[in-house]
Amino acid sequence: MTGKIPRISAHTRYEDEDRFEPSDSQDVYDPDKEALIREMLVRLGEDPEREGLKRTPLRVAKAMDFLTQGYHLSAEDIIKKAMFDEDVTEMVVVRDIEFYSLCEHHMLPFFGHAHIGYLPNGRVVGLSKVARVVDAFARRLQVQERLTSQIADTLLKHLDAKGVAVVMEASHTCMMMRGVQKQSSITISSAMRGAFESDARTRAEFMGLIRR
Ligand code: ZN
Numbered sequence: 303m304t305g306k307i308p309r310i311s312a313h314t315r316y317e318d319e320d321r322f323e324p325s326d327s328q329d330v331y332d333p334d335k336e337a338l339i340r341e342m343l344v345r346l347g348e349d350p351e352r353e354g355l356k357r358t359p360l361r362v363a364k365a366m367d368f369l370t371q372g373y374h375l376s377a378e379d380i381i382k383k384a385m386f387d388e389d390v391t392e393m394v395v396v397r398d399i400e401f402y403s404l405c406e407h408h409m410l411p412f413f414g415h416a417h418i419g420y421l422p423n424g425r426v427v428g429l430s431k432v433a434r435v436v437d438a439f440a441r442r443l444q445v446q447e448r449l450t451s452q453i454a455d456t457l458l459k460h461l462d463a464k465g466v467a468v469v470m471e472a473s474h475t476c477m478m479m480r481g482v483q484k485q486s487s488i489t490i491s492s493a494m495r496g497a498f499e500s501d502a503r504t505r506a507e508f509m510g511l512i513r514r
Contacts, residue, residue: 322368328360335363369404372441380435381460384428391464393504394426395419395511399433405476406443414472414488417512420457421464421497421504432457446472446491454493465496467508 330336336359343350343358350359395418402413416436439452454468469492478485497504 319368319371322364322371331360332363332367335366336360339363368441369402370442372438375438375441377435377438377456378460380431380438381427381457384431385425385461386428387424388422388426389424390422390426393419393421393507393511394429395508396429396432397512399436401436401440401470401472403440403442403444403446403449403472405474406445408476408480409443410474410476410479412444412446412472412474412476412489414470416453417467417469417471418453418457419467419498419508419511420461421466423462423464425462427461446470446474446489450491451493454495458495463496465498465501465504466493467495467498467505468493469509469512 339359339362340350343355348355350356397415397417399416399418400413401416402411404410405412418432418436435456436453439449439456450468450470454466457463457468458466469490471488471490473488477483477487494505498508499505
């Protein structure tokens, strides 16, 4: 009873992401967004014309588009393009998938690791796509609990799996840098579906495989 435990880096760049890199020659990227960010700089008491801030509105606009690109991605497409028939019934576990998201209350980052397991039902998905599904939901304004259940429900539905388990551990900068200023607290959320919900042994096997 061995799960597969590959490690996948969230820093893998996807084909289409170069458009978010500010090129030195580009002067305008998204005029409306840049105007808003310039206005925010003014309201914060800054001078958007000073040297260091001149290109900041452009950079912020691109960064925010990058960090929220999940709105334009379909997790269903990501999964369906990478599924293949395979006579596997053993649990598949992908552990320590790094993710970065933005909390919807403060638009500040929260980040950490996702651990995902599923019980195939005659079909498996390319392992890198599991990480890409995490990104498709993480790169939006989120709350961690919803992020966790969206990933689980999407995998369960489109993989047609017998069960899906998702555990996410995250540090929330809105708690670290402001508010209660608790720098070392980790928020853990989980979503258990199918066999992981109904069968304590399946759940225990998964929890054992993701333990450090
Ligand atoms: Zn927050």
